[in-house]
Amino acid sequence: MNIGAPRQPGPEPRVGVTPEIAQRYVEDGHTVQVESGAGEAAGLPDEAFREAGCEMVGSAWEADVVVTVGPPGDAEVSRLTPGARLLGLLRPLEEPEAMRRLAESGVTAIAFETLPRTTRAQSMDALSSQATLAGYQMVLEAASRLPRIFPMMVTAAGTIRPATVVVLGCGVAGLQAIATARRLGAVVRGYDVRASAAEQVLSLGASFIEIDVTPQDSSASGGYARPLSDGDGTRLLDGLAPHLAAADVVITAAAIPGRPAPTLISAEAVSGMRPGSVIVDGTAERGGNCVLTVADQVVRAGGVTVVGPTGLEARAAADASSTFARNAYELFSYLYDAEIAGADDEIRTGVTITRGGEVVHPEVLARIDAAQMDAMT
Amino acid sequence: MNIGAPRQPGPEPRVGVTPEIAQRYVEDGHTVQVESGAGEAAGLPDEAFREAGCEMVGSAWEADVVVTVGPPGDAEVSRLTPGARLLGLLRPLEEPEAMRRLAESGVTAIAFETLPRTTRAQSMDALSSQATLAGYQMVLEAASRLPRIFPMMVTAAGTIRPATVVVLGCGVAGLQAIATARRLGAVVRGYDVRASAAEQVLSLGASFIEIDVTPQDSSASGGYARPLSDGDGTRLLDGLAPHLAAADVVITAAAIPGRPAPTLISAEAVSGMRPGSVIVDGTAERGGNCVLTVADQVVRAGGVTVVGPTGLEARAAADASSTFARNAYELFSYLYDAEIAGADDEIRTGVTITRGGEVVHPEVLARIDAAQMDAMT
Amino acid sequence: MTLAVGITVFVLAAFVGFEVITKVPPQLHTPLMSGSNAISGITVIGAVLVAGQGGLLAGILGFLAVTFATINVVGGFLVTDRMLEMFGTRRRPARRNPG
Amino acid sequence: MTLAVGITVFVLAAFVGFEVITKVPPQLHTPLMSGSNAISGITVIGAVLVAGQGGLLAGILGFLAVTFATINVVGGFLVTDRMLEMFGTRRRPARRNPG
Amino acid sequence: MSEAASTLLYLAAAALFIVGLRRLSSPVTARSGNLMGAVGMLIAIVVTLLRSGIVDYTLIVAGLLVGGTAGTILARRVAMTGIPQLVAAFNGFGGAASGMVAAAEFVADGSSTTETAVTITLSCALGLATFTGSFVAFGKLQGLIPGRPLLFKGQMVFDSALAAAVVGSGIWMASSGNRSALWLLIALAALLGVTRTLPIGGADMPVIVAFLNSMSGLAAASTGFVIGSEALIISGALVGASGLVLTAIMSRAMNRSLANVLFAAFGGDDESQPEGIGGGPVRRATVDDAAVTLAYARSVIVVPGYGLAVSQAQYGARDLTDRLAGRGVKVRYAIHPVAGRMPGHMNVLLAEADVPYAQLLDLDEINDDFPRTDVALVVGANDVVNPAARDDASSPIYGMPILDVDRAGAVIVVKRSLSPGFAGIDNPLFYRDTTLMLFSDAKAALESLARAVQTA
Amino acid sequence: MSEAASTLLYLAAAALFIVGLRRLSSPVTARSGNLMGAVGMLIAIVVTLLRSGIVDYTLIVAGLLVGGTAGTILARRVAMTGIPQLVAAFNGFGGAASGMVAAAEFVADGSSTTETAVTITLSCALGLATFTGSFVAFGKLQGLIPGRPLLFKGQMVFDSALAAAVVGSGIWMASSGNRSALWLLIALAALLGVTRTLPIGGADMPVIVAFLNSMSGLAAASTGFVIGSEALIISGALVGASGLVLTAIMSRAMNRSLANVLFAAFGGDDESQPEGIGGGPVRRATVDDAAVTLAYARSVIVVPGYGLAVSQAQYGARDLTDRLAGRGVKVRYAIHPVAGRMPGHMNVLLAEADVPYAQLLDLDEINDDFPRTDVALVVGANDVVNPAARDDASSPIYGMPILDVDRAGAVIVVKRSLSPGFAGIDNPLFYRDTTLMLFSDAKAALESLARAVQTA
Ligand SMILES: NC(=O)c1ccc[n+]([C@@H]2O[C@H](COP(=O)([O-])OP(=O)(O)OC[C@H]3O[C@@H](n4cnc5c(N)ncnc54)[C@H](OP(=O)(O)O)[C@@H]3O)[C@@H](O)[C@H]2O)c1
Ligand SMILES: NC(=O)c1ccc[n+]([C@@H]2O[C@H](COP(=O)([O-])OP(=O)(O)OC[C@H]3O[C@@H](n4cnc5c(N)ncnc54)[C@H](OP(=O)(O)O)[C@@H]3O)[C@@H](O)[C@H]2O)c1
Numbered sequence A, B: 001m002n003i004g005a006p007r008q009p010g011p012e013p014r015v016g017v018t019p020e021i022a023q024r025y026v027e028d029g030h031t032v033q034v035e036s037g038a039g040e041a042a043g044l045p046d047e048a049f050r051e052a053g054c055e056m057v058g059s060a061w062e063a064d065v066v067v068t069v070g071p072p073g074d075a076e077v078s079r080l081t082p083g084a085r086l087l088g089l090l091r092p093l094e095e096p097e098a099m100r101r102l103a104e105s106g107v108t109a110i111a112f113e114t115l116p117r118t119t120r121a122q123s124m125d126a127l128s129s130q131a132t133l134a135g136y137q138m139v140l141e142a143a144s145r146l147p148r149i150f151p152m153m154v155t156a157a158g159t160i161r162p163a164t165v166v167v168l169g170c171g172v173a174g175l176q177a178i179a180t181a182r183r184l185g186a187v188v189r190g191y192d193v194r195a196s197a198a199e200q201v202l203s204l205g206a207s208f209i210e211i212d213v214t215p216q217d218s219s220a221s222g223g224y225a226r227p228l229s230d231g232d233g234t235r236l237l238d239g240l241a242p243h244l245a246a247a248d249v250v251i252t253a254a255a256i257p258g259r260p261a262p263t264l265i266s267a268e269a270v271s272g273m274r275p276g277s278v279i280v281d282g283t284a285e286r287g288g289n290c291v292l293t294v295a296d297q298v299v300r301a302g303g304v305t306v307v308g309p310t311g312l313e314a315r316a317a318a319d320a321s322s323t324f325a326r327n328a329y330e331l332f333s334y335l336y337d338a339e340i341a342g343a344d345d346e347i348r349t350g351v352t353i354t355r356g357g358e359v360v361h362p363e364v365l366a367r368i369d370a371a372q373m374d375a376m377t
Numbered sequence C, D: 001m002t003l004a005v006g007i008t009v010f011v012l013a014a015f016v017g018f019e020v021i022t023k024v025p026p027q028l029h030t031p032l033m034s035g036s037n038a039i040s041g042i043t044v045i046g047a048v049l050v051a052g053q054g055g056l057l058a059g060i061l062g063f064l065a066v067t068f069a070t071i072n073v074v075g076g077f078l079v080t081d082r083m084l085e086m087f088g089t090r091r092r093p094a095r096r097n098p099g
Numbered sequence E, F: 001m002s003e004a005a006s007t008l009l010y011l012a013a014a015a016l017f018i019v020g021l022r023r024l025s026s027p028v029t030a031r032s033g034n035l036m037g038a039v040g041m042l043i044a045i046v047v048t049l050l051r052s053g054i055v056d057y058t059l060i061v062a063g064l065l066v067g068g069t070a071g072t073i074l075a076r077r078v079a080m081t082g083i084p085q086l087v088a089a090f091n092g093f094g095g096a097a098s099g100m101v102a103a104a105e106f107v108a109d110g111s112s113t114t115e116t117a118v119t120i121t122l123s124c125a126l127g128l129a130t131f132t133g134s135f136v137a138f139g140k141l142q143g144l145i146p147g148r149p150l151l152f153k154g155q156m157v158f159d160s161a162l163a164a165a166v167v168g169s170g171i172w173m174a175s176s177g178n179r180s181a182l183w184l185l186i187a188l189a190a191l192l193g194v195t196r197t198l199p200i201g202g203a204d205m206p207v208i209v210a211f212l213n214s215m216s217g218l219a220a221a222s223t224g225f226v227i228g229s230e231a232l233i234i235s236g237a238l239v240g241a242s243g244l245v246l247t248a249i250m251s252r253a254m255n256r257s258l259a260n261v262l263f264a265a266f267g268g269d270d271e272s273q274p275e276g277i278g279g280g281p282v283r284r285a286t287v288d289d290a291a292v293t294l295a296y297a298r299s300v301i302v303v304p305g306y307g308l309a310v311s312q313a314q315y316g317a318r319d320l321t322d323r324l325a326g327r328g329v330k331v332r333y334a335i336h337p338v339a340g341r342m343p344g345h346m347n348v349l350l351a352e353a354d355v356p357y358a359q360l361l362d363l364d365e366i367n368d369d370f371p372r373t374d375v376a377l378v379v380g381a382n383d384v385v386n387p388a389a390r391d392d393a394s395s396p397i398y399g400m401p402i403l404d405v406d407r408a409g410a411v412i413v414v415k416r417s418l419s420p421g422f423a424g425i426d427n428p429l430f431y432r433d434t435t436l437m438l439f440s441d442a443k444a445a446l447e448s449l450a451r452a453v454q455t456a
């Protein structure tokens, strides 16, 4: 097949195929078309692609299989060939309408976001690989903004106490943030609604904040969390407040797939925090875990700095591209093999959003229906 | 005495007295005047100073003892009372002319830069305390700019190899950079001309780059390095180049007091580096260890990013202020006690630049003379 | 030898036996057992005395006893040695490895 | 008791003595020395026999021997106990300390 | 030879036994220790042959030749795997010999004093019970008799009655001097040896053989009293006592008490073997077993998993591998891409303990090395070493790459139980022949292993 | 009492001695071990008193009363610091008693057989040499005799001649049965005891006392042969052998061989004590000494310095403190602001080894705790614990705040030599009475300490 790696629209520096991975496609008997300059921002010059056996083209959106990172804009969708496969982080649950349009243009859309979180599927799990990098970057962001340093230091000019970092939402990103902050020497506490998160937080040498709320079956649902009831939500906010007041840095990464990020930090909680402290909200794109978060802006509330950086995973563009490309390769190969074998399984049904001109993913369909109901009433 | 902590001119966020230290001055029987808003940028509201027993004033430059962080501008100098003492990082060797002007205005200028580097004097050593913070910040700067992450990670999406960090100049800042980069998981190599630096680098778990240049008596001179001969300089450049080519991050902090920073990275060496790699030059203010460095600008050379951030120590303004204030307190108290005892010692002669209307520090005097010679010829 | 002296000797030897084996690594359990088993074949000297003193029934018993005890002694030491030999080839002198 | 048996007993007891002391921590060197010193006062039983058998010179020697040996025995055990007592108060039961 | 000289030479032999035994308990000196024992034995035999009182050498020489030849052949021929049963058999012969000497003494002289009566009874009873018991053990080890505990209802009562009957026949023999009493005594003791050994499980046989060894030593000592031989008393007491200590050490190594081993089949077995979903039997290792396996390996690969993180065992791991490396063992860590619960989980931990990067290898780099590796040490990992992912197409994790630890010479798995990992599926690795399970918290296990490796 | 009964009771006493001795070698059981020894002794004495053959109890009772009272008073009254010399004195009395018993036997019966002659000679020689040797040791320990080696030219020859003369007078005594020979023998042996002990240095006295103890045991055993008492033979052999082992252990703890201790004053002393700039003598510790000091402390403060960083000993430090904490010792780290070579150097290292922040205290927080701390363990630090900075106004670092480790109950300093630190000045701490110097690379030292603490 002909695999295409287009240059991403917007500020996205990542690319869906790296020279290393391109070589594997080629070894598997495919051809790879890379849009000229697609890898530049990730430190991958055209030269490297060419050496790996890729064809450098003016536009790669016309290929049989298009590996994109983020969702394509309208302009890009129009360049896709009907019958082509589009692989990427397509935001199917957030933008079900866009999926309908993809279906209409006859494209088979394959989204990483709806991959089941099984052991077998981990090598294809781009959410995890990118979240890992985001978690690391959140800590760098916080450390750069904090007017203090993270580690404890006993020096001739006095003792600098270690910074206290609170991490809310200990999924992949949160756990990596915990690990990174610990490495830098901070005292770290983590919180998550999932019961199994406690052990995971402890396994990184951090402590866990115990708050007595029982989420609605939150460990289930393919490894993703579920929302809390209203009462529990308030209790959670209240329970977290004293921990936030004692923190120098708060990093949030609590999310529920396909829904706005749960609110974990109220304006009052922020005003109770120490002057100089920093909140890095990793969920700004989904509305933020902190009510004051504004995506990509620095908000100052009292002495507290609240930032909601987006595109965190893209900062380490080289590593982000190489891990993403590897995930895409694994997913593509898996589906390709399954297709040849005529097999249909959990993974394939999970990731396939549109096929044969139709939206086929039940959850996306449900969202489209819900949106239509909303529009009608 | 009346101690004054003025608001700093320019973008300087640090302040020379913190509430904690103000309390000590007060306990010692002094009064402390703090300029309103002086601590704001370091997260120290006026309220906190007031609680610590300070008098909040509109201008603190008129006090008996003025604790400044950086050198005062002309406007500030004119506000100083004759006979007053001015304590701070005054850049006496870099700006001997300014010292002459301070002497003329009858101010006793006391500079941290010329403090002898003895064990006894360490609690007063503001260069060290600030360099420590700068070393930490250099690593954060590099990590944020690198399109890769520092630690090794074996993940389902491939193995991310650890970043290689080379630190040139392993004084206080360089050593702290080594420690911080190691904490983040990088593979770190250090280089310094001082022979004793090798053991120090190893003591932090990093490896040392051996290059056969013998600096002119470089361990002597009160703990500071001396320049290299020309031949050695070139040999050094050549010797470092292969190590730079293998690095993802280069952090430089090589300095010789009162002189421009030695050149350690040539343009060719930069062009030999990997695309995507980052050079953080901590000596931009003194001309930089890398020839491409431009202070406070991001220079891209090939795929390499060269940054020369200034004011690094000021980034952790809270910790920087508290350690600086502690150093200043220790120095002031030491001099005050010595004055009462009528004693004159190494520390006192070391730091006193001007006294009784004269420049008294021999090295500064020598520079003034040299400048006048230059001007005459 | 009086009984009291015999008991004295027995008790002292038992003390030695208790003390002599302190902390045996598990891989030596079998060889050690086998080796001490061979020593328990010391009864061969009693058997020799019995077999040598004449008399039919005693003679038969003595002959059997000598035979049995000798199997125990000879076989025991040999098989122990075989075990330890095998063990010796697996063990190399410990050398220091930096880092 | 024949000499040979005496030697047997001596050798076995010596083996026990060699084996019984394995690895003594240094703080027990003095108490152990003092305790075993008290045991060497066992010669008191010989002294008692000598002192009790009559005769002038033997009597004097015997009396002295009993006195000396008793000093060794009584003083030895008591002083050892004093040492160990002091040691005991310093030692508390080990308890687990988290972290 | 004078009485005194022979006594002293016997003493020299005994001294050689003592020193030999002591040397046998350390790997470095063991072989010379065995040799010293053999030399001691030679001295003892030669001295005996030279003693006055021997009227006829024929039977002696015949016995020595037959026994020596048989012993040599048996010891040479046996396969390595057959050694435990051979030791059991040898031991049985020794016990029988002691009993026979005592019996012959009775036949020749009768039981003159109470003392003689008691010691002859003891010798015969201990000797014959050892004889039959050892051969039951032999049968179990050789697979001739089923390894599982064989017992019948009321056996405890039966055995007690049997023991009482042995004592009774001893009293009868002493009081009457009747030979029939002797034969009865012998028969009953032999029967007791059988009934007391059959109920003991095959896995416990090594402990039982050690115990029977101790008994044959006591039989020899008792025979020493019968024939008035200090050499026998000393050597017998030595073997009796050291054998008992060894028995205790061995049962402790199995986490059992001696009483538990001897009577386990009767009382409730308080030790519950953890059962996996698959339910098969597993080979359970003690820390000492595992330590020796590691310490004497040429190369070891450590596979860390989530359990290592949970118990924060990274420092213990590093300590262990440092010490192994110090012994000259080649040590590496194999990092599986999804080990732990977040990407890079193992890296974070091992970096914390400053395990050198050079020792960390990822799956692709190390997987081919397992067949050339002596021991794979799996610490709190489960799914990532599950061969089902490779071999069993019906497994939900089929197709996931795994670390091929099962291809290493031996596998030691440290985890707390047989419960499954994240994927919730059973792991056939645990039930393999080459796998030793060390059930323990990872941190505790690694710390004890590090200590044990030091002294192994 | 029958002969057999008394023999068995003596055996019981000997068994109590054996078990008692064994228990004495572990801190936990030592006190009960001593008690067992005392009970054994009581049994032996009572059995002896009840034996036939005693015609007159007057002298016996008198001796027991006088000796018992004297022993009790001495043992009660002595100050703790006087115990070593008291033990030496007791030992001397024991040796003398053995010699006297043998002498009395000679006086009463003469030397009937070669055997008796040899054993009487041995008893007298060993007993009297022990007597005088012990009192010389007493004098040295008590400070009555100078502690330094006292010897004259040609002493080695003189001593050898003396020893030969002892043997000669023994032969004379045996052949002639002449009492004068006995007195000569005794006099010569007593003299030999003095001349062999005087040349040994005061610091080696504990080893010598242990050696003399072993000799008094042998004297008792030899007396046992003289009077035909198994109890004496067993107990004497026991003490003789265990005393010898103990002597060897003690000299090993001092890094010396026994021969080196005994003859060091004659040969060249091959052991060169490192000399500081100050040149004073230092107290040098072995790892075992240090480990015991730490293991039995209530509270320990670790002071890390640049040397810890240089040798990368942070993991060893943590391992050691973890194990100490596991034994219930309160452990903290005192971080001096300028320890190491860059601000926060120690923090970086200790964080790397994951030492809990709660255990790290800075100078201001911990300095007042040193007087309440049993042991301060200084690892590769020097300037930051130099009391000259506090006490000596002429010191270049005068006025720098230091960690007051010298105020702790004991200080253990781990460094490679007495060479100075960064500031280049000597450190009076090293020469203090309460300071033990453990000369070693920090990493090696901490790792061995961690191991040793485990078994202490
Ligand atoms: N790496 C990632 O990014 C990621 C993310 C999410 C999920 N996962 C999944 O997690 C799994 C990782 O595999 P794995 O082999 O590392 O772990 P695993 O399969 O979950 O097995 C861990 C084992 O550790 C044992 N354990 C737990 N606590 C222990 C303790 N204190 N001491 C000793 N053992 C302990 C448990 O057995 P006992 O209870 O018997 O002790 C368990 O069987 C994979 O299935 C992977 O897909 C990975
Ligand atoms: N913290 C800072 O910012 C900074 C910066 C520059 C200078 N300084 C100065 O550095 C000094 C720090 O004091 P400190 O007490 O930490 O260090 P120090 O006074 O320099 O003493 C360190 C000691 O460690 C020993 N050592 C070196 N390597 C060792 C090894 N492998 N194993 C065991 N011991 C070893 C050395 O003795 P041996 O050779 O006998 O082993 C030395 O005496 C102060 O004088 C301070 O002023 C500090």
Ligand SMILES: NC(=O)c1ccc[n+]([C@@H]2O[C@H](COP(=O)([O-])OP(=O)(O)OC[C@H]3O[C@@H](n4cnc5c(N)ncnc54)[C@H](O)[C@@H]3O)[C@@H](O)[C@H]2O)c1
Residues within 6 Å of the ligand: A116, A117, A118, A119, A121, A122, A125, A127, A128, A131, A168, A169, A170, A171, A172, A173, A174, A191, A192, A193, A194, A197, A223, A224, A225, A226, A227, A228, A253, A254, A255, A256, A257, A262, A264, E341, E342
């Ligand atoms: N293949 C796999 O097995 C696999 C791969 C990656 C992640 N996972 C697991 O999936 C889970 C989620 O990972 P993720 O990073 O994608 O999660 P995510 O980005 O969807 O959510 C981040 C975290 O937010 C938490 N959260 C949701 N609501 C919250 C609230 N109100 N308060 C606090 N926390 C809240 C969630 O529990 C989750 O841990 C984790 O258990 C992770 O280990 C499994």
Ligand SMILES: NC(=O)c1ccc[n+]([C@@H]2O[C@H](COP(=O)([O-])OP(=O)(O)OC[C@H]3O[C@@H](n4cnc5c(N)ncnc54)[C@H](O)[C@@H]3O)[C@@H](O)[C@H]2O)c1
Residues within 6 Å of the ligand: B116, B117, B118, B119, B121, B122, B125, B127, B128, B131, B168, B169, B170, B171, B172, B173, B174, B191, B192, B193, B194, B197, B222, B223, B224, B225, B226, B227, B228, B253, B254, B255, B256, B257, B262, B264, F341, F342
């Ligand atoms: N009180 C004290 O004792 C004390 C306090 C702080 C620092 N120090 C010591 O002072 C020394 C310098 O510390 P600093 O941070 O102020 O130094 P600095 O900022 O003056 O210089 C930084 C480093 O650059 C190095 N350098 C100079 N020319 C070089 C070249 N051509 N190539 C490579 N490296 C070169 C110097 O050797 C020095 O280590 C260090 O030894 C430090 O440990 C001592």
